[in-house]
Amino acid sequence: MNRLQVELPGLNLKNPIMPASGCFGFGKEYAQLYDLSKLGAIMVKATTLEPRYGNPTPRVAETPSGMLNAIGLQNPGLEKVVSEELPWLEQFDVPIIANVAGSETEDYVAVCERISKSPNVHAIELNISCPNVKCGGITFGTDPAIAKELTQAVKAVSSVPVYVKLSPNVTDVTAIARAVEEGGADGLTLINTLVGMRFDPRTGRPVIANGTGGLSGPAVKPVALRMVYEVTSSVSIPVIGMGGVAEVDDVIDFMSAGASAVAVGTANFVDHFVCPKLIDALPGRLDELGIGNITELTGRSHRL
Amino acid sequence: MNRLQVELPGLNLKNPIMPASGCFGFGKEYAQLYDLSKLGAIMVKATTLEPRYGNPTPRVAETPSGMLNAIGLQNPGLEKVVSEELPWLEQFDVPIIANVAGSETEDYVAVCERISKSPNVHAIELNISCPNVKCGGITFGTDPAIAKELTQAVKAVSSVPVYVKLSPNVTDVTAIARAVEEGGADGLTLINTLVGMRFDPRTGRPVIANGTGGLSGPAVKPVALRMVYEVTSSVSIPVIGMGGVAEVDDVIDFMSAGASAVAVGTANFVDHFVCPKLIDALPGRLDELGIGNITELTGRSHRL
């Protein structure tokens, strides 16, 4: 019995730790550092129908215990992802969660239909919340009705379960969560980044060329934990939690708050071995906490 | 000529630096440390109609580069504030901004009418955004129509200009800003805290007794700057910016983003002399930047 094992729609995870989308490319770079088969899953970089160059640089800026990014969904486009990136990942024994972005429903549908047929793609992560792209993304993520329709459209064509990635930049995250659950989502992932800015005090100009960027890292963890807690109180589909995870107790906290698994984004830039380290640290920490299987942690705080 | 001077509705500020509400009590404690007459203004602790004990403890928890609080608006109530706290502050040459909270329109109106007659109260800060109080606050702060009505009601009775304090926990902060501007607000202050949680990994329980708390400190600065930028792009009343200010360049950044003055909250707990230090550091920094009067900074990033 593997006490770290977690079963989710479409995903049989060796452990609940996976790199978050956009922080791990399509795996090639981190594969130089460690064996990707160790990971619970991999959320690969957002894929769009056409290749995208993304935003001008600077695209990142450091903030206290966090960072801003406005990459702008740079990616090689559906064709290349399906013909090169995903097949390359097949050498590893790890399920892939394909993050899908677009500007219109048709884009999303086209990408999901095709990418969900790739043999190692076990789930779709529907990115309706990317704050760094001008049109589309943001309305999908902030309007419950639109989010629900998109979910339905994608569910109709996807060959694998669909997880919808929620934006934290909303008044009531549970309203969106309930809407996409009604739309047929198999699970949720949250949070994406908080919209933020930084300025250059010398010039008064924004540091990020795009003006605004998405805030991530330990700074946002309290907001992420609160939203995971709220969302898991109001829907019954499973949640993959993320936002500032960097230490083993962060994994414990996200699961206590209600998450079934945990994604790690920014921390991969700070400690490039953070994912395997978390996986290695979990059994010992479970022992200290007197927990047998990690699944017992999920939603613990709701049951107190 | 005082190059740090800033003129705002009801407020003639020696300098743009003021302690934020709830982080400075009614001034007595910090008066042991330095002369309060140095400050541009003081935003005193939220006042409610009746005395409030607030939430159970623990009420604060540390987070990466930030903190959560759920004080729950503990305060001695209108009568005592008006008869004891405010008169005590009259010995200092500093305008007071009275932060007013309530659960219903009638509370707000009653407190504003009375407190605005105190001789040293030069402005009201209408707290429609406190995330730590169960009823009231949060709806006032997240619904544009309700926020507008409340503003109108308070404006009708207040003897001094009214600044409305905005919540960052909304999808579109500019919608609330425009609504309260239409309601007659003389100015805006932002941001209040972001709703967050922290858990105790040993037990899975929230660390803050109230469950959720408000996130403040340097961690939230990127979100605060973005909202100040957005709001000052869409209204024409002045904004007092806050959220994570701790260093002189934070003051520069908030003003570049559009703020006319800046409030300092959490940083008062980290460096108890931060306000006078910022005030002393500003002239030198303006020299370095080649800026004559500090008012030239306001909204600089919008003009680039």
Next chain:
Amino acid sequence: MIRNERMEVVAQQEIAQNIFELVLKGKLVEDIGTPGRFVHIRTTDGFDPLLRRPISISSSDSGEGTMTLIYRAEGKGTSLLAQKTAGEEADVLGPLGNGFPLAPAKSGDRVLIVGGGIGVPPLYGLSKKLKAAGAEPVHVLGFQSADVAFYEEEFSGLGETHITTVDGSAGTRGFVTDVIRQLGDFDLYYSCGPIPMLTAVSDMMEGTEGYLSFEERMGCGIGACFACVCHTDANEKGYVKVCSDGPVFRAGVVKL
């Protein structure tokens, strides 16, 4: 007067497992006065960890201009503090809080002093002063186990000293109350430690004048933020602030 001073680290050593004794030098020491007050320490110049850490003043030497703190290095802040070595500086705000009142102790009084774990440090400075004032301090100090126990010798130098450990690895096995039960009557008592211990001690000593030192999560440390309030027994809405009204309260004031 409350100062914010970059104090000089004179010495730091680990005196038990993860328990550090830190000697700091600076002007702030001049104003300490009574034992039981505390300081608020910033452990990094950055913003993580953000908040100051409240640590009791264990003892002070106004001649040398030094004070001694004893603390457990556990979380982020105290672990950083434990890395400081002689010659470096520490960012200290203080002295803060009220401290233990000495006036109630008359010469010849038999005074019970009860400490639990990391609540023990401020009682050392207290006991020294009581002894100097002619009182007879009797110490009961409770620890988890022998490896985290400290200052037994120092307290023994001042008066009768009993150690208890939960696992029996030093002194009597059990809790401080097991020992106190056997020590007869006292004119006065002082205690500092975890809430369950304070409750047990004050229940047992009911009828005797006593002073308890409390801990609560703090923001400002000076009374401005209302983070550290405790209900009083007086009435529903009554409260005190641990940082500025306390940390020491007469037994019975704070609702336990």
Next chain:
Amino acid sequence: MIRNERMEVVAQQEIAQNIFELVLKGKLVEDIGTPGRFVHIRTTDGFDPLLRRPISISSSDSGEGTMTLIYRAEGKGTSLLAQKTAGEEADVLGPLGNGFPLAPAKSGDRVLIVGGGIGVPPLYGLSKKLKAAGAEPVHVLGFQSADVAFYEEEFSGLGETHITTVDGSAGTRGFVTDVIRQLGDFDLYYSCGPIPMLTAVSDMMEGTEGYLSFEERMGCGIGACFACVCHTDANEKGYVKVCSDGPVFRAGVVKL
């Protein structure tokens, strides 16, 4: 192989105003190979500052197992790094990036090496290797002023060395291009420094084979996050990543 190693600080000294020379020892040095590669350094164990700092390897000594970095302590991260003293550790990821190609330099070639400010360090290791390969390096190093200039002697030991400063406080007053203009023809050139300098140098050297080292804000430092892309001249959507495709590119590849 890319390692994440806690390397030993062998020495650190300030060699010009706010310019530090840091010598680190560890296994990572074994894999450096070509000059011009960089390392990514975490400057605190906490989360503020959060990101690693990219710093070029100035030179390395595989016998000693050490490498030397030269950097300006300016912001939060580099200021923390500058506080490290011999015997402490630094958290280093590397070696990263491609480095300068040595193959194009033939024995006897006259090679121009142009550095600007904090772009100068990696050129030192490069020049040593070129010299060892029998080429004749000619250095033109531009600084703001004399007090932030460094390594003039070291470069002079390897070949003809010209210093320029903006304020004329050392060497020729003006920019590197003012000097290069007078140095005649070269077989090859290498340059590292601010973008305006790279632009001016590559314009002036048009027609000569050259290699330029770029800087861009980084997230991961290994090619995974797309933070550090630059447009290429090739086509609209073409790009390279400074961290993993670079930081060194043949002149003309990156759109300036």
